Amino acid sequence: PLKKIIIFLVIIILLPVIVFSIFEISSLNNTERVIQSVYTKQLDAILFSVNQLSEDITNGWINKTEQATFPELNKDSQDLKWLFDETPIFTIAYLDSIGDKKAEVIIKKDSLLVQQEYSEENLREDIRQLTINNFDVLKRLFVYKQNNYRKITPVKSNRYNDATVLFFLSADSANNKVYALYFNSEKFVMNILAPKLQEIAENEFVLSVFDKKQNKRIYSTERSDTVITRQQKNLWLIPEYSLGITLKGSSIEDVIQSRITFTFIIIAVLVVVLIAAGILLIRNINNEVKLAQIKADFLSNVSHELRTPLALISMFAETLEMDRVKTDEKKKEYYKIISQETARLSKIVNKILNFSKMEAGKIKYNFEQCNLNEILLDISNVYSFHLKNNGFTFSIEYAEEKLLLNADKESISEAIINLIDNAVKYSKEKKEVKIKTGVEKEVGFVQVQDFGIGISKEEQTKIFEKFYRVSTGNVHNTKGTGLGLALVKHIVAAHNGRIEINSQSGKGSTFKLLFPLINENIGVNNV
Structure with missing residues (x-):
């Protein structure tokens, strides 16, 4: 459908321009032929008089x-x-x-x-x-x-x-x-023909004699060297000389040439404007189609993300309700699964709600002094068991100094958790996640490194766009909302920070979030 729309728009845009251009060019050519015919007859009459003399x-x-x-x-x-x-x-x-x-x-x-x-x-x-x-x-x-x-x-x-x-x-x-x-x-x-040519020319024409071999003007009834003579014919007595004629002032040829130039400029501007409008329109249509497809993929992914924990919660809750579990140990296991899936479901819903607020510009951050190391320690206490339980090697290297930020603690935590979730989701054979905090040029950072599928250079500039998911490799084997990194970008920007990424396809990715530190004596350093 998109190709058909593009072809239709191209035809609609270019067809009137082509028709108009053909009409104008045809009209100009006819006018020029008439003028040339008039000039030729006039020149023949003058040439006859000069040859007779x-x-x-x-x-x-x-x-x-x-x-x-x-x-x-x-x-x-x-x-x-x-x-x-x-x-x-x-x-x-x-x-x-x-x-x-x-x-x-x-x-x-x-x-x-x-x-x-x-x-x-x-x-x-x-x-x-x-x-x-x-x-x-x-x-x-x-x-x-x-x-x-x-x-x-x-x-x-x-x-x-x-x-x-x-x-x-x-x-x-x-x-x-x-x-x-x-x-x-x-x-x-100069001595014989010039007076006759001057008499014939009067104030109407400019008559000039040219040496064709040397390509120079021998004589002209008009002293200006800027007069352009297009109609020329040979003199009988001096075959290597030609007699040329043009109108004084702005000749009809000049008027025609001016009109041709103006017409082509108008046509060119019209074509450029129409093409630019067409390209813009096609680009917008293409973007809308892509956005519609992205939203459809987003709904499909979200539906899958919601359906899985809901199915597990429903299944284990029904099993417990019907008293089919005989041992307390098994019941505890089922309760734990229900709790985990409820937390997972809550996380997905919160992510969607936060994104909705971000889009509406309604996110409010509660800035206060906090320690980046302490934020990471809290995350570690919650996530280390979960990561190790899924077969991951998990390590954190804390900075020796305090990394004091003026930040919304919950938002910073959410940004780091999103990076950890991605590291887990997109790791394949080598299940390892490394986290590090530190100071770089008086700026604090937290770095999350994985050894998963990686991201190509071409995709790295796009992954922070909403709904965007890498289109190559086996990334689509892993479901996701496509909102995580867009939220991370928004949170970091709200804290006057920046994001650095170092990644290669098949070799893993390293995301580094950098934030301005609070200097207790000076204030906040810039990133």
């Missing part, structure tokens, strides 16, 4: 280049001067054909470009490699030319990270020259 600009470069180099190169041309001074172009090269191994190279006169890395030799080698690597692409330029369309093909330079190379063919049908314009990619973005 790039194409118009490069067509102007191409025309100026042809004017400066056809029908032959004019290094003093104003067009050539304009290309180097007003544009990001730093090198113009051309080949008579794709297979031409030696390109004509014109380098911008610049102190930074005359270094060895920008030498004519290095540039020719770069062009040669580019024509080899992009041979098929360059061949298609001739197909376009035959159809009266001049195609521009941008290619990333192999040698120069900051350069893009534009390949195109001469517009003259009789001229098959292949041109290559080297220009600085970053300068093109």
